[in-house]
Amino acid sequence: MGIERRITKQVEAILLTLLAHLTIEMSGAEIAEAAKLSRGTVLKSGSLYPALIRMEGFGWLTGQWEDIDPREAGRPRRRLYRLTGEGEAVARRVNARATQPVSAPKGTLRGLPAGGAA
Amino acid sequence: MSLGWFIAIAACLGGVLLTFVISVFTGLAVGDIRGWLPHVSRRLVASAARHLPPEMADREEEFRADVGEYEDRPLTMLIVALRIWRDGRAIGRESRRLLGAEPTPGGVARRRPVAAARRAFALAAQWTMVARAFRRADTPKWARERAGRSRKVEDVDEMFRVVLRNLAMDRLESAAGRLMTISCAAVAITSLLGLLGFFAASVAGTLGVLFGALLLRAISGRRR
Numbered sequence: 194m195g196i197e198r199r200i201t202k203q204v205e206a207i208l209l210t211l212l213a214h215l216t217i218e219m220s221g222a223e224i225a226e227a228a229k230l231s232r233g234t235v236l237k238s239g240s241l242y243p244a245l246i247r248m249e250g251f252g253w254l255t256g257q258w259e260d261i262d263p264r265e266a267g268r269p270r271r272r273l274y275r276l277t278g279e280g281e282a283v284a285r286r287v288n289a290r291a292t293q294p295v296s297a298p299k300g301t302l303r304g305l306p307a308g309g310a311a
Numbered sequence: 312m313s314l315g316w317f318i319a320i321a322a323c324l325g326g327v328l329l330t331f332v333i334s335v336f337t338g339l340a341v342g343d344i345r346g347w348l349p350h351v352s353r354r355l356v357a358s359a360a361r362h363l364p365p366e367m368a369d370r371e372e373e374f375r376a377d378v379g380e381y382e383d384r385p386l387t388m389l390i391v392a393l394r395i396w397r398d399g400r401a402i403g404r405e406s407r408r409l410l411g412a413e414p415t416p417g418g419v420a421r422r423r424p425v426a427a428a429r430r431a432f433a434l435a436a437q438w439t440m441v442a443r444a445f446r447r448a449d450t451p452k453w454a455r456e457r458a459g460r461s462r463k464v465e466d467v468d469e470m471f472r473v474v475l476r477n478l479a480m481d482r483l484e485s486a487a488g489r490l491m492t493i494s495c496a497a498v499a500i501t502s503l504l505g506l507l508g509f510f511a512a513s514v515a516g517t518l519g520v521l522f523g524a525l526l527l528r529a530i531s532g533r534r535r
Binding site for chain 2: 220221222223237238239240242243246247250258259263268269270271272
């Protein structure tokens with residue numbers, strides 16, 4: 194079944210958060226925390242986990258179980274995510290679009306009518 | 312020492328003792344609750360993970376690990392677990408959609424537009440029937456007799472029989488669906504009764520105004 198590769202607000206936040214932490218792998222909770230701190234985006238669990246699963250399906254992320262023995266560590270394994278090459282390219286495009294300056298509507302400058310302020 | 316002083320001192324001592332007992336027990340209870348919170352959180356996450364398709368059942372470990380990141384803050388941990396529990400159905404639904412798997416019977420299927428439309432049709436049929444029965448029941452006697460029909464009681468009986476039969480039907484498998492049907496029938500009955508009341512009041516009001524106008528006219532005619 195083909196899933197539409199739509200970049201929702203949640204997907205954008207995940208992409209940009211992982212782009213900002215390219216060198217490290219992050220768990221879902223860490224991504225949510227970082228997105229909230231750096232971008233002010235609240236990633237609810239209802240949209241975060243499905244988005245992570247979807248993005249893994251697109252090949253934008255790789256998810257790997259933490260390499261620990263849960264019995265020895267006394268806690269469950271985390272699933273750690275990292276951007277793939279394709280995901281990084283998408284994230285950079287999204288980042289470029291997000292940082293692009295917003296142009297004024299054609300023919301107007303700061304609300305002045307076309308033709309200037311004379 | 313008077314009895315009043317004695318009662319006041321006893322009340323003070325009782326108050327101090329009660330405060331001490333309450334604070335000790337509150338402390339114990341808070342400690343106990345703090346101990347239970349991680350367990351409650353784990354149960355909530357397990358409950359949310361039940362909505363996941365079998366292929367993704369191992370994701371429960373991911374949820375537990377993410378909730379476990381707040382181990383040192385039991386209340387935050389509980390809140391995060393509650394959020395996952397609340398969104399469990401949505402996570403399961405989305406995961407199934409991604410896998411292209413059939414939704415399990417229950418809440419997931421009921422939210423689908425097709426199921427909602429089917430339910431609406433089932434209810435619409437009942438609405439129509441209720442309205443039809445009331446229209447017939449409300450037809451003036453002379454009109455019914457002229458049409459050769461005197462089925463007021465039979466129609467209402469039939470209406471309730473069919474509504475009750477529909478309540479037990481498979482197409483309204485959920486308790487919510489049944490409740491909706493009952494409330495739908497109740498709303499239909501009350502609204503129709505209300506409508507009849509409104510018409511009766513309107514007719515009575517209009518007649519009253521007309522009668523008053525005629526009376527005033529008659530009085531003023533006599534005076535002249």
